């Protein structure tokens with residue numbers, strides 16, 4: 646990472662932390678979590694775009710962002726209809742958080758016996774650090790346990806490691822997740838043993 650980018654990243658991380666700190670001082674989060682469905686597609690895509698475009702540039706080069714953003718900000722219809730994907734609702738029916746899990750590995754589609762995979766977690770930048778991500782993650786963990794899943798894997802975006810770490814996941818290794826064609830996404834493989 647070059648010096649200017651490094652400096653910019655520090656500023657953005659500071660900004661993210663300040664946004665989060667500001668949110669912590671606000672009143673408790675009034676949100677509800679429910680299973681998503683196909684009608685949430687547009688709102689989830691909007692949330693992914695708002696969250697990823699505001700929060701990921703602190704950790705990724707501009708060139709990487711320009712390549713991957715259009716590819717990772719579309720709601721996945723399979724996930725939306727799976728019964729294993731959740732949305733957090735607040736205000737007048739706004740989707741302010743999302744996330745879920747699947748038994749198939751993202752991109753590869755291989756089913757791993759007794760293992761699940763965390764998918765598409767995002768919280769709106771105005772709603773950070775109010776327990777929305779944690780609430781959704783714990784719904785996933787509970788559902789996975791009820792289906793006898795022994796381990797949840799996660800390709801954590803670089804800035805999301807502390808979030809998953811605070812919720813029982815251990816970092817295993819740095820990996821490049823293939824997104825499309827030549828594009829890949831540097832991430833951290835993290836795992837949560839459920840058994």
Ligand SMILES: CC(C)(COP(=O)(O)OP(=O)(O)OC[C@H]1O[C@@H](n2cnc3c(N)ncnc32)[C@H](O)[C@@H]1OP(=O)(O)O)[C@@H](O)C(=O)NCCC(=O)NCCS
Nearest residue numbers: 700767768773774775776777778779801802805807808811
């Ligand atoms: C990662 C993300 C989903 C977390 O959502 P969130 O709703 O703000 O998380 P929560 O409020 O539930 O945080 C739960 C705990 O995780 C930890 N945590 C969350 N964000 C953190 C951060 N930026 N730095 C350090 N710890 C953090 C804290 O321990 C927090 O508890 P606390 O607020 O009581 O200290 C959100 O930051 C996000 O959307 N990031 C951008 C997109 C992204 O990286 N998604 C993951 C893709 S794999």
